[in-house]
Amino acid sequence: MSSEPAVEPLPTSFLAGLAGSTATGAMIQAHDWASSPLGPPETWPIQLRTLVSLMLGSQQPMFVVWGPAQILLYNDPYGEILGRKHPGAMGQPFLDVWSEIRDDLIPIVEQTYAGKPVQMDDITLIMHRKGYAEETHFAFSYTPVHDEDGMVCGLFCSCIETTQEVFAKRRLVAEGERLRELFRQAPGFFYVWRGPEHVFEMANDAYYQLIGRRDIIGKPAREALPEIEGQGFFDWADQAYASGKPHVGTGVPARIQREPGAPLEERFVTFVFQPIRDAAGQVTGLFVQGNDVTEEKRTEQALRELNATLERRVAERTADRDRMWRLSTDIMLVHRHDATITAVNPACSTVLGWPEQELLGKSILDLIHPDDLETVRTELRRQAEGKTTQHSMSRLRHKDGSYRWISWTAVPDGGLVHAVGRDVTAEKEREAALQKAEEQLRQAQKLEAVGQLTGGVAHDFNNLLQALSGCLTMIGLRAPDTGLQPLLDAGQQAVDRGAKLVQQLMAFARRESLRxxxxxxxxxxxxxxxxxxxxxxxxxxxxxxxxxxxxxxxxxxxxxxxxxxxxxxxxxxxxxxxxxxxxxxxxxxxxxxxxxxxxxxxxxxxxxxxxxxxxxxxxxxxxxxxxxxxxxxxxxxxxxxxxxxxxxxxxxxxxxxxxxxxxxxxxxxxxRSRSAASCVEEALPPPAEATRRSGRVLLVEDDPIVASTVAAALRETGYEVAHVATADDALPLLITEVRIDLLFSDIVMPGRLNGVDLAREARRLRPELPIVLATGYSEKVAQAEGIRILSKPYRIDELIQLLDAASGEKEKG
Structure with a gap:
């Protein structure tokens, strides 16, 4: 490899020219090339100086890539291509500047650095020069630049951006395709005839639909559609072609054979024969556009019939509506959004008592119950917003001053509201009555439950009072001169007060406990x-x-x-x-x-x-x-x-x-009473001076204190006493022949039988036996028909008098 060639110093005039010629020239002049692989401009080789001078003096986008580092230098037009990458791209590695298309450029750059020029008429590149990815197109030539030894030391590129031209061609193609598609899919029929023979050049789907799917393209009209001959269409076409004037037909009948071998089918068409002229103004063909107006001719009559039918139905529905308006039992009225009534039906008078003339022009708010005004105003606002009212309840004033509950359904329509109201006053009254009845039932059930409880308490409390009363009586009989009588009297008064309180409890408990x-x-x-x-x-x-x-x-x-x-x-x-x-x-x-x-x-x-x-x-x-x-x-x-x-x-x-x-x-x-006498025999008052009796009494009492005091009192007055605790224990004695002169039994006691059951068995076994029953509380009293009843707490002297009277009646009998 040869050594680096000597570099001639860069002329001062050249540097000055760079600074003042173009914007990029000034940038090159001002750039810090000392830190660049290219070094100061004064050291640049002649080839680079020549290319830079050529590039800066051109109005076409150009750039130079120089040296092993592939440093980029460019002119003003190329700066516009760089977009946001300019001016930072000046003096930077070429592939770094275009990093987003590096893979596209590497093969081209390598081929050029290998000494082979590259020419491209169109290349598609996705660039990021404006801050976003965009499709771009370029035509360019990459020319290798050799040094004195013939080695490639850089490349020179002259380029043209063709992005807009490519996009424009695409739009033209797309528009052409769109026009062809629109032509094909147009609802009306289109076709083109060429020459005086009216040869079919093109036709759309609607025309094929009209004439049937036959082969017509390239054929003269008379050959393609022989059945049309004599129907006037060819004559009108010849006339339009010869005169150059369009011909228009409206609702013209055409008999067409739409299927091979099928009879002619009559269709109706509206069309125009429009002459087509060349650049010299000569007619070269006809453009035909039209519509099959047969889903119109055939329906025209049907529409007339339908209109007549609709008019009749509208009249009938109007009559039905008027009839409903007149005969409806529901209130129907129309009011404006400000609540002014504009129309009412006769039911308003029936339901509310107001004649029509007194309601028209009146505000519906004048009839509303004061407590319902806010609800109605809310609904009026909703109606003004176009919202429907469903089942809104309000009270309207009757002419007599009373109020009726009305359930409203209202539909806004423009500036008016159509409302229908149903009188639900009776339903509201029934609902209120039902709620009252339910509340009374709940109260009754609650009191019934408490009553049953108090009845049980009354029974036990009466037994306690009975025992206490008996004890006080026995103490008085056995200690008459001890000075206790005031205390005994006070105790007896307390027993009487307790008995009165229990009597109230018994009255509340159950009806059977009364007489x-x-x-x-x-x-x-x-x-x-x-x-x-x-x-x-x-x-x-x-x-x-x-x-x-x-x-x-x-x-x-x-x-x-x-x-x-x-x-x-x-x-x-x-x-x-x-x-x-x-x-x-x-x-x-x-x-x-x-x-x-x-x-x-x-x-x-x-x-x-x-x-x-x-x-x-x-x-x-x-x-x-x-x-x-x-x-x-x-x-x-x-x-x-x-x-x-x-x-x-x-x-x-x-x-x-x-x-x-x-x-x-x-x-x-x-x-209301249906009987003339009580169902329970009253205890008859004894004579003023009852005769003292004697005999054997069967005492049935489960309370041991009551039993002991009663038995002692009876024995002191001369009666013999046989005591058992339950009716189940007493029944075997009644079955035997053991002597019993009088039966005195409590009603409520443990065991299978109660006192009333025992009395019935006693009457069956010993019909003449006197019977007296005692109770503090019992639901069985009503079943003791014809039997003396003694209520607890009773005084011992009352018991003795009643037993004496019962024994006396037996002797009389």
């Missing part, structure tokens, strides 16, 4: 009016109001009076500053669908005061046992519970109507 009898409400209330007035204060006025012909009811008289006293006392306490108490009774007949759930004939008894009333939370609990708003020691909370229990036992119900600050009414429904 109902037919009762005249009017006579009973009038007879106790003095007692009621004494229970009230002087500043409370009592008024009695009885409807004529009141039915008799069947209740326990004592419990009925106690219920009235309880309600009167509650009313008195609710009127601390005085007021009015009114007791009213009337007959009422309840239908099967009554909200109370009852059916039949009842006496409706109401006790109303003008007192402070009850808050909702108090009213909801007022019938609950032991619930009271009074101070401790001022009430047990059983008063209204006893009232409710009494109505349940009488086959009815009770409820409270009260508004805080506006008084309270307690309403009792008591079923």
């Amino acid at each position: 109902p009898e037919p009762l005249d409400v009017r006579d009973r209330v009038l007879s106790m009016s003095g007692l009621l007035e004494r229970a009230l204060r002087a500043d409370i006025h009592l008024a009695l109001d009885f409807a004529p012909g009141l039915w008799r009811i069947e209740v326990d008289p004592t419990q009925f009076e106690l219920a009235l006293i309880n309600m009167a006392v509650n009313a008195r306490d609710a009127m601390p500053e005085g007021g009015h108490l009114r007791i009213r009774a009337e007959n009422t007949v309840l239908k099967p669908d009554d909200p109370t759930g009852l059916e039949g004939e009842f006496v409706r008894l109401s006790v109303s005061d003008t007192g402070t009333g009850m808050p909702a939370e108090v009213k909801a609990k007022a019938f609950d046992p032991f619930f009271t708003t009074k101070e401790v020691g001022k009430g047990s909370g059983l008063g209204l519970a006893q009232v409710y229990g009494l109505t349940q036992q009488a086959g009815g119900t009770a409820w409270i109507e009260s508004t805080e600050g506006q008084g309270t009414s307690i309403i009792m429904l008591l079923r």
